[in-house]
Amino acid sequence: MAFIFMQDSDGWGTYRLVGDEMYLVLRGEDGGLGLQVTPKPPNQTKRNDTGKPWPARLVRRRARELQRGSNSDKSQLLLVASQEFGGADSWALIGKPASFSASGLRCDTGLHVLHGHVEIGFEGLRCFFSDEAVAEVVDFDGDHGAVCPRCKSGIERGQKCVACVHCRISYHQSEDRSCYGYGPTCVTCGVKTSLGGDPEWSPEDD
Numbered sequence: 561m562a563f564i565f566m567q568d569s570d571g572w573g574t575y576r577l578v579g580d581e582m583y584l585v586l587r588g589e590d591g592g593l594g595l596q597v598t599p600k601p602p603n604q605t606k607r608n609d610t611g612k613p614w615p616a617r618l619v620r621r622r623a624r625e626l627q628r629g630s631n632s633d634k635s636q637l638l639l640v641a642s643q644e645f646g647g648a649d650s651w652a653l654i655g656k657p658a659s660f661s662a663s664g665l666r667c668d669t670g671l672h673v674l675h676g677h678v679e680i681g682f683e684g685l686r687c688f689f690s691d692e693a694v695a696e697v698v699d700f701d702g703d704h705g706a707v708c709p710r711c712k713s714g715i716e717r718g719q720k721c722v723a724c725v726h727c728r729i730s731y732h733q734s735e736d737r738s739c740y741g742y743g744p745t746c747v748t749c750g751v752k753t754s755l756g757g758d759p760e761w762s763p764e765d766d
């Protein structure tokens with residue numbers, strides 16, 4: 561799972577990155593400018609438009625287009641999901657060369673692959689990226705013969721389950737069998753079980 565943290569009047573707000581591309585844009589607000597994450601800026605067509613993660617060559621081509629400066633994308637950054645940069649949920653940030661910084665370093669190429677916790681600086685503002693794994697209920701599609709570590713019985717394909725964010729072992733998690741949420745920690749690795757959907761990390765921890 562990947563998130564963008566943006567500061568608003570109540571503190572750090574969390575925005576979950578979904579789909580294959582998102583935009584980080586400037587927005588006017590009372591008392592100044594802020595950053596906003598949006599699936600698609602107004603009056604723009606989607607760049608990838610397949611609904612699937614971007615192939616690495618498309619990410620690089622897009623970065624080159626921005627380097628040539630043939631368009632008017634100065635006031636936005638593009639976040640693209642691209643598995644080819646490593647990991648099932650990996651994202652890259654593309655913008656005009658030197659228009660943004662990542663973890664305090666100016667990005668002269670205009671392409672930065674996001675891993676872990678990254679502070680993004682843009683137009684004098686900042687936000688944070690995090691690719692922290694968050695527990696989610698999904699249909700089990702793992703190996704036949706998988707056994708739930710809580711109740712010690714099998715997990716069938718298609719059954720509702722949750723994988724531990726740390727050791728990735730799967731537990732049943734449905735209304736009549738809430739094995740994942742039954743205990744405060746994972747039986748196997750001891751990491752806290754939480755189904756709130758919110759990341760544990762926050763920019764304040766840095």
Ligand SMILES: [Zn+2]
Pocket residue numbers: 708709710711712713731732737739
């Ligand atoms: Zn179980």
Ligand SMILES: [Zn+2]
Pocket residue numbers: 724725726727728729746747748749750751
């Ligand atoms: Zn675990």
